[in-house]
Amino acid sequence: MLWNYKTPGILDELFDRTENVPITKEDIRSIIISKLRLKEGLTAIDIGCGSGSITVELALQTRAKVYAIDSDIDAINLTEKNLLKFGVLKDTVIIHGKAQDVLPTLPTVDVVVIGGTTGDTDRIVNLALSKLNKGGRLVLTSILIETIYNALKAMQDSSLQDIDITQVTIAKSKKTSSGTMMISRNPVIIFSGTK
Template identity: 60%
Template sequence: MWDSRTPGIPDELFERTEEVPITKEDVRALVISKLRLREGQSAIDVGCGSGSITVELCLQTRGEVHAIDFDQNAIELTKKNLKKFGVSAHVVQGKAQDVLPELPQVDAVVVGGTWGDAGKVIELAVGRLKKGGRIVIDTILIETMYHALAKVSELQLADIDVTQVTIAKARKVTTGTMMLARNPVLLISATKP
């Protein structure tokens, strides 16, 4: 389905619904890049939504990948997208706070959903990281960024990087092409020392 070794699968290739969010292709490419993945590594996708990041993790690592979401619609959509792209992951419905402690140590974690409890979810996610493992937190909420920055600092993570991404995509209109802005996204990445 996706033969390229680069991340950023076009959004239109994924199964989608109005009820379940998708991390857009440009943001996914940055998230995957900041994880600094290698083949054979393992990963967790917290708040998997449509499964777009889960699919990208599977394709990039070809290792063990776990996906978590509390929403049954998201779980079903993630499973459809995994099947569509011919990859597999361990998909679990539940709150991250309940599921993370049961998962194995991994090389990378993406936190895309914290359900209002960013500090606790990030602490549990870092607890699942192996030494030298990478975490990326992506959010559109300033409050989540605030709590995430406080937690990664408290946990004394290394190589902390904060990036705000503002993307606009072209759309044809009668008189030419206009750029339509998407929500700015905040990315926090760090390494477990």
């Protein structure tokens, strides 16, 4: 097994990656997983699955059905490759399409992660909430100011309880010829709430 730990935050280098498909980095992924409050048996939807790093973590943590959605066929192919690599392909349903079209066809689940809204934040949040069981957790991440604004409004206008907003800025070390320097990554805003 590639990741023989209960803790989230699988090392980025263990995932297959391509230049044109985004990955949620391990440090941010750990926080997202913690905000979901996962346990074995919970079902999940990962909207905007990208490389599949969150989908893999969800499948490993819950050992239950996970639905991964992305509109980019390269992301779908990469997600499938990573799920196979980590031995959790059987626990997932990978769906190529727009979340707006796919979500109405899915069953209700216990947790939903929104990693991308393609500019349709309000609609995707509302559709995600319609697929969330009572007591379920919704987590949305964004690096774009417009999405942050729209997500805040959509979540405040919803029936979500205990809405939490966290900004995370990570810096990672990099060796140079004269020592070690810290390289900052994009700040990420993480919204979470309970239905």
